[in-house]
Amino acid sequence: MSDIKLFRIASGAVTELAGTTDTVEKSVQVLFEKNLESLLGVRFLATEYTTTHGGRIDTLGLDENGCPVILEYKRASNENVINQGLFYLDWLMDHRKDFQWLVMEKLGKAAADGVDWSAPRLICIAGDFNRYDDHAVKQMQRNIELIRYRRFGPELLMLDLVAATSTKGVFIDTKGSVPDGGAGGGNKYKTIGTVLQELDPGLLDRFEALRAYLMALGDDVHETTLRFYIAFKRIKNFACVEFRPSTGKILMFVKVDPSTVQLEPGFTRDVSNLGHFGTGDLEITLSKAEDLEKAKPLIELSYGAS
Structure with a gap:
């Protein structure tokens, strides 16, 4: 699905910049976590967050709408980060108090009180996705985004929203x-x-x-x-x-x-x-x-x- 090309124009000549992705997943994770709000509008909460069943969520955050965000980074072309992320998303919905305590510790009481559970998100980051990933996401009634990244030299980073789905149901609490x-x-x-x-x-x-x-x-x-x-x-x-x-x-x-x-x-x-x-x-x-x-x-x- 990679179809993005970037060119440098200098002195009337056009030179293509070769896009690369990091082979070491941790470096990508560190880059995003240090710049999460600038890149995605998400405030950073935790890295490698350990769940009660022994799993580890790559990155936890809180988005600009006050909704919980799980970020998972794809290490290999055959890794299914979508299913893995959905597993963690379900765990998070069952452990809301744990998440809100984390928000309180990192961002304060006002942010913790304002957590909006109506639209929790899963963001999957990878050097590329295939057509099966795109198709799978479109079948799921969850808030999922597939974001592809590319580096162009040491100073340029590209983000491409490959696919996204959002829940269509309206949130109505019991008291209105x-x-x-x-x-x-x-x-x-x-x-x-x-x-x-x-x-x-x-x-x-x-x-x-x-x-x-x-x-x-x-x-x-x-x-x-x-x-x-x-x-x-x-x-x-x-x-x-x-x-x-x-x-x-x-x-x-x-x-x-x-x-x-x-x-x-x-x-x-x-x-x-x-x-x-x-x-x-x-x-x-x-x-x-x-x-x-x-x-x-x-x-x-x-x-x-x-």
């Missing part, structure tokens, strides 16, 4: 709301599953138009439903969507520097210093169908940066 653990005290937030049931036909139609546009941006886009919002991502989030049924509005947060755009009251807002669900410093309010056209250039900027 979750206590606010922040400064707000006793407030409650409705889960996204509850909110979606409250959307009127017009608001639902506008969301479907937005979703269709986001998903059509590229084959590498996938959608993940979390507790309080819906994330659209490539390797990292590029759009997070919430709803305000009472006012008929869709709120979308994108990764665009607010200082680089002309803010329009009622349409765009700088939320870099305001708490909100999801990721992104620019809030876009979609109040009517025509707002999607205005938002498209900003969405494309965020997509390109993700």
Whole structure:
């Protein structure tokens, strides 16, 4: 499945750079763990984490949505890291308290309280994958990503999202709301599953138009439903969507520097210093169908940066 080529252009001549992968798996693991947040938007928690059944998870992390992440690195072409990672993912779901204690030790109580178990992820890293890996992932209703890496000389690293699947089911907790653990005290937030049931036909139609546009941006886009919002991502989030049924509005947060755009009251807002669900410093309010056209250039900027 390797089809990426990189060329250097100098003095009118074109020279192909030979892509390589490390034969020693540990060096790849160390590289990713030292730069996990920059590369994948995942905060590092632990390496070679020992499970209660004697297994060892290569890398544990917490993503930008607060979801647990397991990373497994493929050592050999015939190694089945997907099945191995799914085994560890099931173990993790049965040992949530152990994971949350780890988060508390590494990142603090606020991060531990905010762990979102609605969309745990498995990321498999390899020099290459075959068509059977791609096919297998597409049959599984789990959040799995296959990421291929290549080195081009000592200074260039390429990441290629080969395949990704996301759970499509909506998370609905038994009470339909979750206590606010922040400064707000006793407030409650409705889960996204509850909110979606409250959307009127017009608001639902506008969301479907937005979703269709986001998903059509590229084959590498996938959608993940979390507790309080819906994330659209490539390797990292590029759009997070919430709803305000009472006012008929869709709120979308994108990764665009607010200082680089002309803010329009009622349409765009700088939320870099305001708490909100999801990721992104620019809030876009979609109040009517025509707002999607205005938002498209900003969405494309965020997509390109993700």
